[in-house]
Amino acid sequence: MLERIGDPTPYAESRPLVIDDLDLGAPGPGELLVRIEAAGLCHSDLSVVDGNRVRPVPMLLGHEAAGRVEQVGPGGDLAVGQRVVMTFLPRCGDCAGCATHGRTPCVPGSAANNSGELLGGGRRLRRRGEPVHHHLGVSGFATHAMVDRRSVVPVDDDVPPEVAAVLGCAVLTGGGALLNSARPGPGDRIMVVGLGGVGMAAVLVAASLRKELGSEVIAVDTLPEKLSLATELGADRVFTPAQLAEWGDQAEVVVEAAGNVRAFETAVAATAPGGTTVTVGLPNPEARASISPLGLVAQGRSIVGSYLGSAVPDRDIPEYLRLWREGRLPVERLVSSRIRLEDINAAMDELAAGHGLRQVIIFD
């Protein structure tokens, strides 16, 4: 749980996450108590910890998780024991945002996320009687979570907990950048800039499309270890940013998943005439990039922003699971280590240093 934010010292020295006992109460109408089985550490958690994304505190972090339903609120449709993927941008199904089929976020869902509440309103977490904010309606860094029914997607028991967890953020975001936002055509080269969990998930999904599209898959990162893994996972070419500049060629579809301005500029510059840059990273809100408007006009290029891969989770997760069951989307390869909740501060440091893909907390 994050107690304070905006500390000017680097996260590695501040170590602000504490583990404590919270009271969750019983689920109300439309709510579920879920026993968490696995929760991934994502850069968006780190962004809250290091102050790049300002959120209300105290907050129980964690937005990429999976578990089993332990209690169902009155009138609920899921059975106790059902395995669920948590999704961090609940969709109410009724608002103008939901009517865009994923292109823009749900309006009440975003408002609830920004105020640290559940989609149905209110906070269910109490620490010694005082309310604690939910993180994106999930708060998965805990043994249990109280969630809105609309924040979960049920999955079958054959989906292991860590696979289910990373579907909820890394795969929905990285895969959706391609399938929902860029929609590559036959022969389009697909480049991914920034190989964290989201970027590597985009590489996996791009590689899974190769049979249909004949796409060449290109991966870009500053760390050689990430580039070797991208090659193992199906990238045809890998580059550091310096090597990319030397290569001098471009791709029709470029996904930026690093969340910093340099990576965004690199991605735009590497987009071929007529092509599309999809940006899914979450830089500091004050960040500003330098790109050439003429380059967009004269070469007919597009830049598209995509939050959570413009996903509709209950539409998209079954599709990724189909590819996973066919052996075409080895989502488990995104899990770089399995850790305990007690190790979360050291794991945040690892994440800040850019190592690993998905460190997943396992609960048993």
Ligand SMILES: [Zn+2]
């Ligand atoms: Zn995430």
Ligand SMILES: [Zn+2]
């Ligand atoms: Zn909505």
